[in-house]
Amino acid sequence: MSLLYYRQKQAWASLRKKPGFVGTVITTMGITLGALLCILTLAYVLIAKPLPYPDQERLYRVDSEFVDANKEGVGKAFTYPSLMHLYQKQTIFDESALLYFGEDVLTSSPAQPTMKTAFITPEWFNLLGVEMALGRTFEDSEALNTNNPVAILSYRTWQEEFSGDADILSQKVSFSGTSFSIIGVLSEDFIEPQIFTTGLNSQVFMPWDFNEAPENLRKSWSNINDTQLFIGKLNDKHSLSQAKQILTPLMNDVWQENVAGMDFFKGWSLTSEITSLQSVILGDNRDTVYMLLAGVIGLVLIACANIANLFMSRTAEQQRQLAIHAAIGASKKQLFKGLFAESGLLMALSIIIALVIALGGFEIMQHFLAQRLPRVDELSLNGFTLLCALAITLVLALFFAKLSANMINYRALNSTLQSSGKGSGIQVSHKVRQLLIISQVAIVTALVFVNISLFKDAVDTIDKPIGFETNNITSLVLAGATSTPPSREERKVIMQELKTKLAQLPQVEAISQSASPLSGFGIWAQVVVSTNERLVVETKPVDNNYFDLINQPLVEGRIFTDTEISNEVDVMLVNDVYARHLAGDESPLGMQITFGSPDDPASVIIGVVKGMTIPGRSERPMRAYPAAHLRGTRLMLKLKPGQSISRQQAAEIIAGVTSQYSLFELSSLDDRRDNLLFTQYTTAITSAILALLTFFLAAIGLYGILSYGTQMRRFEIGTRLAIGAKRKALIFMIIKDNSLALVTGIITGMILLLALYLGFPEELETYLQVQLIPVFALTLSLIAIISWFACYWPLRQLINRPAIHSLRGSE
Structure with a gap:
């Protein structure tokens, strides 16, 4: 020692x-x-x-996948009755739980914050081994169909919203007019599984009976909802393949019976997907x-x-x-x-x-x-x-x-x-120095090319036109504040008065009673009347101010009139992608579309708008825009440049109009757009930093290696200078002597890139395109520059001084 x-x-x-x-x-x-x-x-x-x-x-999530008549997957989501049937009839899971995720306004708080909510059955706590900081979990008294209004808070919600009040179990929280008694607080160490969306941490947990699904959807076998989930602990008697063989007919048979009279679903089927929680979360x-x-x-x-x-x-x-x-x-x-x-x-x-x-x-x-x-x-x-x-x-x-x-x-x-x-x-040794040069250049070639490619792709996505404007536009969404919602006619009156009040604000330039273009699209079943073609299309009802407010261009036809909106006339617009599908190079104007049921009135296409993309995505899906009814509770406000509206101001205006609604969301479309592009911004910044850091390290490394090699030839360089060699000739000699290693390094780097592409062809196909030839040329140019610098700079101190300085100390 x-x-x-x-x-x-x-x-x-x-x-x-x-x-x-x-x-x-x-x-x-x-x-x-x-x-x-x-x-x-x-x-x-x-x-x-x-x-x-x-x-x-042994923990798995079960998904229901719809397959159309062409045996193509349409989407994964449950209908409410199908989910309930699965929960009550399945026998392959020792324990299973239902989850329904949502958001609602905490009306019992003076600040009325919007909270992330989760509606669950009691088994959820057992499946995850939940421990409590205070109180208890849900029991049989909060099981399905008990309608017992209780709630459990996350530890963070208890600390932030209730200041860690030790008497929290004697308090209540209110959502949508229902008051829930707080019976527990989750442990600080509990980690909620992110099986619905990454980053979701529920703030309040309530029994399943109080979930936000409306009554008509609870009985509908044709409407799906992706916010409702099923998880369970698979028993030891069944493998995954056996479990799927059992669950698929259990789900499909009863669904087929209940949609047998609906022509839209003719030839369709359901199949079960069982995925481990580990894979779902990853x-x-x-x-x-x-x-x-x-x-x-x-x-x-x-x-x-x-x-x-x-x-x-x-x-x-x-x-x-x-x-x-x-x-x-x-x-x-x-x-x-x-x-x-x-x-x-x-x-x-x-x-x-x-x-x-x-x-x-x-x-x-x-x-x-x-x-x-x-x-x-x-x-x-x-x-x-x-x-x-x-x-x-x-x-x-x-x-x-x-x-x-x-x-x-x-x-x-x-x-x-x-x-x-x-x-x-x-x-x-010369061999070691050459090997170091080759390895440095190979790695920097591959890394810099990849980073510049990622940077270019991210910047192109950020700068890509999305087909509409987001500047100075704010989305305002209402939430019900009472257990009994107002009637349709009452909603019309409330929304009209609210629009009038908001329009009177000096900072407001225009209003649309429509959802933000960055959200609000639902998947609607549609039938083309002339061909009987059945489609599933992203659809969102909008009013006559929507397209002008966001500046989404009109390609053909016209937009809605005030009369059509107020009289609820069955007319609609489609985007150019949907128009090409319906009519090819011809005009789709005048074509009729029904929404699933043959009893529904047909909507007539009166206009075509240019397709839009969601920031961060490349595809432009088919979209339909039926005329909106005046009872919608989502608004968009076009504000004057440099103006804004605070949450408190909006909440006060709503409270002055009605007590039946509260402010659910007030967000800028620019902020929402930046959030959607967060991955691209992060990729651009990270790849730029990595590229610069790679160049910096490579420059230091190559300089050190080539400087050492030049110093080893100090006597030779001094001798050449003494007999009259030109500076340019000596520079060319050093570059020539190292060029083989540099070129070999570049070729090795290209081989590394090729191996990377062969190993991950699907993942890299988006990035490796013909447009990247300039990027590769830029990469080679930058490598050539740092290589030339690394060759020249160590030589500079020798060739810019008399030869005697190189010959001294070179014994």
Whole structure:
């Protein structure tokens, strides 16, 4: 132990004399290893770490998939009666639970915040092993059809909305006119499974009976809803394939019986999909994690190549010291231990910085990526992170020590001492230098091309026209505040008065009684009267001000009139994508569409608008816009430039008009658009930073390698200068001598890109297109620039001075 301590003490004494070397190593390795530990921990949590629930390997979500007459999947969602039938009749799950996710206004609070709600059956708590901070979970008294109005709060809701009130179990919360007694608070450590959407954390849990499904949908076998889910614990008697074979007929047969009289569903069927909770939560993020890992590993490899060059240069500088150790009897093994003590100390310091950076990375991901990546709340310095840190420290310390030791010509050390340190007892071989150049250029070629491609794709998506305006537009949505909603006629009166009040505000320029173009589209069954073609189309009722307010261009025909809206005339507009499907190159004007039931009146197409895309997506789906009724509770406000409306102001206006509604949502379309483009913004920023960091590390590494090679040829360069060689000729000579390694590195990088594409063709097909030829040309140009700089700059100090300076000290 005393010998180990002595070696560490000697290593620290030696390193203190080289603060520049120490600072470069621990900074470079600390930053890159910090990023590596952060992404490795993310990969472990998402892909390998078990879910924090008992028997998590037996937990599954069941989905109902509709298949049309052409045997094509239409979508996954339950009808309310189908879901209830499954819950009450299934026998393959030991326990099962229903979930219904929604949002509602907490009317019992003076601030009336909008809360994320979950309506569940009592089994949900048992399936997830929920522990309570206060009170109890739901019991048989809150089971299906008991209608017992109780509620459970999340720990965060208890702290933020109720200030951690110790008397919380004696209080109530009110939603939509119903008062719920608070019976419990979930444990602070509870992690809600994000099986509906990533980043969703329910704030209030209520019994299933009080879910937001309207009464007509609870009896409808033809209307689907994707906010209602089924999870269960599969029993040991059935495999997944057996479970699917049992559930599909259980769901399909009863559904077929209840839609037998509906022509629209002729030839359709239901099939069950059973997916583990682990897979549901992970979603399609596996490839994202792998790409992040590939990028950060590439950075670490570049950093390691650079640091390897520094270690080799330092070993060359230490040749006299090493010669003295050899002269007094130190063996190769003892010399290696001394080098390992230095590299181990440096890597230990680096990994401490890396752990701090990883902690910062966890905080950043939890703050910015909670809505994009699942389970980020579970990121922490866990045992896996520390084990990786220890392994990385040991492996890198051994690698750098071994690399330095392999440079030592043990027999030449004595001659080095006898020549007073002159000569070249320790040198980096030409082969090693060429290999380092090739590896640096190969990695930087692949990484920079990928990052520039990702950056270009993200920027193109951000800048892509979406087909409508979002500037100065605010969406306002109402929520019911009473248990008994107003009648249709009462809603018309309320909404008309509310629009009048809002229009009187000085900051409001125009109003549309329609949902935001960024939401509000439903999947409606439609039948083309002339051909009897059955379709499922994204549909949203809008009023006559909608298209002008968002500036969505009219391609053909006309928009609605005030009379058509007020008299509820059955007319509609379609987008150009739907129009081409209906009529090809002809006009669809005058065609009639019914919405599912043959008894429904047909709507006549009176206009065609240009198709729009949702920000962040590339497709333009078919869309239909029937004339809206005047009882809709969603509004859009076009505000004057530089103006805004506060939530408090809007809430006061609503309260002055009616007590039957409260303010559910008030949001800017610009903010909503930016949220939808969050992934693209993040990709653009991250890829730009990675590209710059890659170039920076590559430039340092190539400069170090080529500078060392130039210094090794100092005498040759001085001699050539002495006999009259031109500066340009010497520059060309150095570039020519290194060009083979540079070109080989570029080709190797292209091979790496090809291998990446062959390994992930579907994921990368979007990015690797003909349009990326300029990107590849830019990548090669940038690599050529840093390579030329790395060749020229070390040579500059030799060729810009008299030859005698190069010949001196080159013995």
